Amino acid sequence: MGGFLVLLVLAVAALAVWGQVSKRMAHVRDSSGRPVAPSPEAAARTALSVVGVIALLILLTTTFRVVPVGHALVVFNTVTKGFSLATEGITFVPPFVSNTAEYDLRRQEYTMSGQAGEGRKSEIDDSLWSPTKEGLQVGIDLTVWHHIDPKRLIAIHQTIGPEFEEKIIRPAVRSVIRLVISEYPVMDVYSEKRADIQNEINIKIKQLVEKDGFIVDEVVLRDVRFTPEFTKAIEAKTIAQQSAEQMKYTLEKEQKEAERKVIEARGRANSIEVINQALARNPNYIKYLYVDKLSDKIQVIVSDQNTIMDLKGILGGKQ
Numbered sequence: 645m646g647g648f649l650v651l652l653v654l655a656v657a658a659l660a661v662w663g664q665v666s667k668r669m670a671h672v673r674d675s676s677g678r679p680v681a682p683s684p685e686a687a688a689r690t691a692l693s694v695v696g697v698i699a700l701l702i703l704l705t706t707t708f709r710v711v712p713v714g715h716a717l718v719v720f721n722t723v724t725k726g727f728s729l730a731t732e733g734i735t736f737v738p739p740f741v742s743n744t745a746e747y748d749l750r751r752q753e754y755t756m757s758g759q760a761g762e763g764r765k766s767e768i769d770d771s772l773w774s775p776t777k778e779g780l781q782v783g784i785d786l787t788v789w790h791h792i793d794p795k796r797l798i799a800i801h802q803t804i805g806p807e808f809e810e811k812i813i814r815p816a817v818r819s820v821i822r823l824v825i826s827e828y829p830v831m832d833v834y835s836e837k838r839a840d841i842q843n844e845i846n847i848k849i850k851q852l853v854e855k856d857g858f859i860v861d862e863v864v865l866r867d868v869r870f871t872p873e874f875t876k877a878i879e880a881k882t883i884a885q886q887s888a889e890q891m892k893y894t895l896e897k898e899q900k901e902a903e904r905k906v907i908e909a910r911g912r913a914n915s916i917e918v919i920n921q922a923l924a925r926n927p928n929y930i931k932y933l934y935v936d937k938l939s940d941k942i943q944v945i946v947s948d949q950n951t952i953m954d955l956k957g958i959l960g961g962k963q
Contacts (some may be wrong), residue, residue, distance in 0.1 A: 701807045707739045714750040716794060719743075727798045745801055749792055752862060754813050757785040758869065764809075771869065772818055774825040782833055783819055783869035788813060788849070789861040796857030804856065812856055817863070820848045833868055841865070 682699060709730070711717045717730040722742040730737075737744060757763040758771035762785075771783035792800060804811055825833060825846050833841060842865045850860045 645725055703845055707737060709735055709737050709744070711735055711746070714748065716747050716749055718747065718798055720745075720847045727802070729794075729798055745806060747797060747801070747806070749794055749797075750810070751791045753787060753789055753790055754809055754817075755785075755787045755866075756764060756814075756817065757866065758783055759785070762856065771789070772821045774822045776825055776830040776833060777828055780830045780874060781871055782825060782830060783867075784825065784865060785867040786817070786821070787864045787866055788817055789864075790853070791861065793857045793859055801856045808858070811851055812858060816849055816852045820845055820852060824848065830870075830874070834870075838868065849945055 709717060711730055711732045711734075713732050715732060717735060717737075719728045719730060719737055720726075720742055721728070721738060722743060723741045742845070755763040756765075756770045756772055758769040760766065763770050771785050773781050773783050776782055792808075800808060824841060828837065828841060832838075842863065844858070846863045849863055853860060
């Protein structure tokens with residue numbers, strides 16, 4: 645598209661030049677003031693000049709290239725069969741004998757996701773479905789941040805080409821994910837061991853792709869998804885665990901209450917035993933306990949029809 649625009653601009657410029665030359669030639673007059681038609685030789689020279697200007701402009705646009713910031717240009721000379729690398733800025737490219745390919749050396753993102761509108765294949769479910777240690781299927785959504793090693797760019801261009809993400813990054817990620825996930829139970833993938841799994845995936849992917857000249861900055865597990873059947877099973881298990889915890893709490897509470905009552909009963913039994921021992925030593929102790937429960941205003945009580953007890957001494961001692 646850029647080359648077409650350049651040629652279009654050159655064509656417009658050539659037509660403008662040709663128009664100006666033709667206009668000037670039309671205004672050429674002799675000494676009597678009559679228009680003088682240009683000779684065939686002059687017209688041919690003018691046409692050759694215009695063609696020369698166009699050819700020069702085309703040559704300049706194909707000889708000097710502007711490499712954007714963060715990019716590199718691989719140049720292949722078809723005559724010498726040699727490769728060269730041009731970094732960002734203006735660079736000279738031998739015309740007519742050079743094939744070029746531009747690469748982005750900045751950090752690239754490759755996302756594989758099941759969410760609509762995300763990832764390189766946003767029109768489909770691009771999650772990585774892998775079996776766990778039990779054989780259950782889990783879907784992994786992830787993002788790989790990577791970039792090209794500039795020192796290996798020419799070798800990458802020779803052996804892999806511009807479509808390196810589909811040829812190297814994607815197959816490596818899919819292979820490592822299936823290898824690592826298959827070593828873990830499904831609950832480890834779902835639980836706090838997810839960070840350990842992510843670290844292991846990072847190490848294995850880096851080892852796999854860096855030998856080809858690709859540097860993996862980070863692999864991030866964005867989401868872990870399960871089949872609808874397993875999701876329902878997880879929800880049912882969670883509800884059952886919550887019910888079990890509630891029942892355990894209730895049982896522990898009742899057990900503690902029972903233990904409290906036993907301790908209380910033992911205390912009462914010990915108290916009764918102490919009272920019985922006191923009564924055995926002093927039978928009047930029961931009278932003291934009885935009087936002790938009476939109001940402070942009572943001075944005398946009748947124990948039977950023939951006996952009147954004077955409790956002034958006892959009550960006086962109590963007061």
